[in-house]
Amino acid sequence: MQALTQEKINEIRNSVNIVDVISSYVSLTPKGKNYFGVCPFHDDNNPSMSVSKDKQIYKCFSCGATGTVFKFIMDYENISFNEAVKKIADLGGIKIDLGYTPKVKENKEQYDIYDLSLKFYMNNINTPNGKEAKKYLKERDINEDIIKEFQIGLALNGKNALANILIKKYKPEEVLKSGLIGRNEYGYFDLFYDRIMFPLYDLKGKVIAYSGRIYNRKDNSKYFNTRETEIFKKGELLYNYHRAKDIARVKNQIIVMEGFMDVIRAHSVGIKNCIATMGTAVTKDQANLIKRMAKEIILCFDGDEAGAKATKACAEELNKIGVIPKVVRLEENMDPDEYIKKFGKEAFERKLENPISIMDFELSYLKTGKDLNNTADKAKYINQIIEEINKIDDEILKEVTIKKIVDETKISEQVIRNHLKEKPKTIKKEKETIKLTKYEKAEKNLIYYMLKSKTVIKMYDKKVTYMPTKEYRLLAREISAFFHQYGDINEASFIDHIEGDAELTNTIKKINQNMTSESYTIEEIEDYISVIKEYNINIAIERMQNKMHEITDPIKKAEIAQKIINLKKGV
Numbered sequence: 001m002q003a004l005t006q007e008k009i010n011e012i013r014n015s016v017n018i019v020d021v022i023s024s025y026v027s028l029t030p031k032g033k034n035y036f037g038v039c040p041f042h043d044d045n046n047p048s049m050s051v052s053k054d055k056q057i058y059k060c061f062s063c064g065a066t067g068t069v070f071k072f073i074m075d076y077e078n079i080s081f082n083e084a085v086k087k088i089a090d091l092g093g094i095k096i097d098l099g100y101t102p103k104v105k106e107n108k109e110q111y112d113i114y115d116l117s118l119k120f121y122m123n124n125i126n127t128p129n130g131k132e133a134k135k136y137l138k139e140r141d142i143n144e145d146i147i148k149e150f151q152i153g154l155a156l157n158g159k160n161a162l163a164n165i166l167i168k169k170y171k172p173e174e175v176l177k178s179g180l181i182g183r184n185e186y187g188y189f190d191l192f193y194d195r196i197m198f199p200l201y202d203l204k205g206k207v208i209a210y211s212g213r214i215y216n217r218k219d220n221s222k223y224f225n226t227r228e229t230e231i232f233k234k235g236e237l238l239y240n241y242h243r244a245k246d247i248a249r250v251k252n253q254i255i256v257m258e259g260f261m262d263v264i265r266a267h268s269v270g271i272k273n274c275i276a277t278m279g280t281a282v283t284k285d286q287a288n289l290i291k292r293m294a295k296e297i298i299l300c301f302d303g304d305e306a307g308a309k310a311t312k313a314c315a316e317e318l319n320k321i322g323v324i325p326k327v328v329r330l331e332e333n334m335d336p337d338e339y340i341k342k343f344g345k346e347a348f349e350r351k352l353e354n355p356i357s358i359m360d361f362e363l364s365y366l367k368t369g370k371d372l373n374n375t376a377d378k379a380k381y382i383n384q385i386i387e388e389i390n391k392i393d394d395e396i397l398k399e400v401t402i403k404k405i406v407d408e409t410k411i412s413e414q415v416i417r418n419h420l421k422e423k424p425k426t427i428k429k430e431k432e433t434i435k436l437t438k439y440e441k442a443e444k445n446l447i448y449y450m451l452k453s454k455t456v457i458k459m460y461d462k463k464v465t466y467m468p469t470k471e472y473r474l475l476a477r478e479i480s481a482f483f484h485q486y487g488d489i490n491e492a493s494f495i496d497h498i499e500g501d502a503e504l505t506n507t508i509k510k511i512n513q514n515m516t517s518e519s520y521t522i523e524e525i526e527d528y529i530s531v532i533k534e535y536n537i538n539i540a541i542e543r544m545q546n547k548m549h550e551i552t553d554p555i556k557k558a559e560i561a562q563k564i565i566n567l568k569k570g571v
Helices: 006-013 018-023 069-077 081-091 108-125 128-139 144-149 161-169 172-177 241-251 260-268 284-293 305-320 336-343 345-353 358-367 375-389 395-409 413-418 438-450 454-463 470-486 491-497 502-512 522-550 554-569
Strands: 029-031 034-037 049-052 057-060 153-155 181-184 187-190 195-201 207-213 223-225 253-257 274-276 296-299
Touching (some): 006 069, 006 491, 018 034, 069 491, 108 153, 108 172, 108 207, 128 153, 144 260, 161 181, 172 181, 241 253, 241 284, 284 296, 284 305, 296 305, 336 345, 358 395, 438 454, 438 522, 454 470
Parallel strands (some): 253 274, 253 296
Antiparallel strands (some): 049 057, 153 195, 195 207
């Protein structure tokens, strides 16, 4: 295993062009010396992220997101620093063995419990006890390859088979927290039994939950899912994310489905850029994950009324973060699993090649159950469509939809336009900044230029004894220490150096927000230092004045008064 020194990190970072790497995720346009694109880390409709080829860093002038190619990949793909380094090393043709370096996790035992349970369930399905379950899966066109790839297993009929194994190996309280085991007056028992077990994964592909399906008996619940636990939060995950993310990026397309069986079916026929929401309403976290996966987003939910409602809800959540998806609707109320089995891969691919716009879907959805020859229904329909148009930022899509409504309802175009809201030109929340005091502004600007110049660091070392604000004080000290250790300052190297320190990283993000200037004058730096000194003098004077009130000795009072006069004069 190779040591990951600062020199090695620099070598790996410099082996690639940050512009080439980031442009494989986000479209970039050259502008002067830098490249600009829409920032994927906040709701950004105007290109506010700058990527510098020379400095090998990216920076968003709106939300302040800053970093090197490693940080970009970490945040975009939700992977660790070491994983990002390894990925870039592979791209740059540098061989490096980082070994297995697991992070110390608060919930490590929970992951271990699930790892053991997975082995147990997978083994069960390959024993004589799994014969009937395999037959059931085969009848549903799930073959051995799919069983292995998706790690499908079997919970046995015995009601404490897994419990007996886990309780011997782990703390009982940890086992109970896992959501796999229960307890009553007779002892510990399995919550899953006599079910085919479909693992559910976190974003990195670790098993954190299950969905268990009945296959040989009657039960009120066809599927039984793990309850939410410390490591399993449905609203933060997407089924198959870890398998689909790279393929989706290459295709620049992600297909969002409802159930994991839909994803498994699509994957089995070679359509591998699919994820599932697992039947729950899409959350903001999930919407942001989907947004980062690909530019083209296709919603392919179940073909029934419930699927239509889910499509509308998902589209609305995506629209809130500036994403306009396309939609595929399936006939005969079928879900993707049923559709592919009945009509085949080619028919499903034709559907994917010809999705409808979200507004065409809305037109169809809102017409359901309405008679457009009825005045009240017609008016309701038009008002609902106008409401939906008002949510869309895409001007072309708006215009096309308006024309369609006019043709369909024969209502005046002007009447529709009169009911459209004119969106006020507001400054985005990301650009709103808390008003800084002149002292905080001086600290922020001084550190901003310390990251760019060793001259400024030397001026800080010589003339600044104390930064008033704790977060700026800590960052300034770290920059100075880095400079003295390596003899130079390079913003990209420093950012990689502090990776893992969330406090320092967030402070840099705050400093970079709304800062665009790359040049400075010595007089400007002197001004920042003078303002900081002024703050320190004022604090010292305040302390002395408080001390004067506490003492009665006139001589000592006079001495303190003279010190205050000297401070005010700058002596």
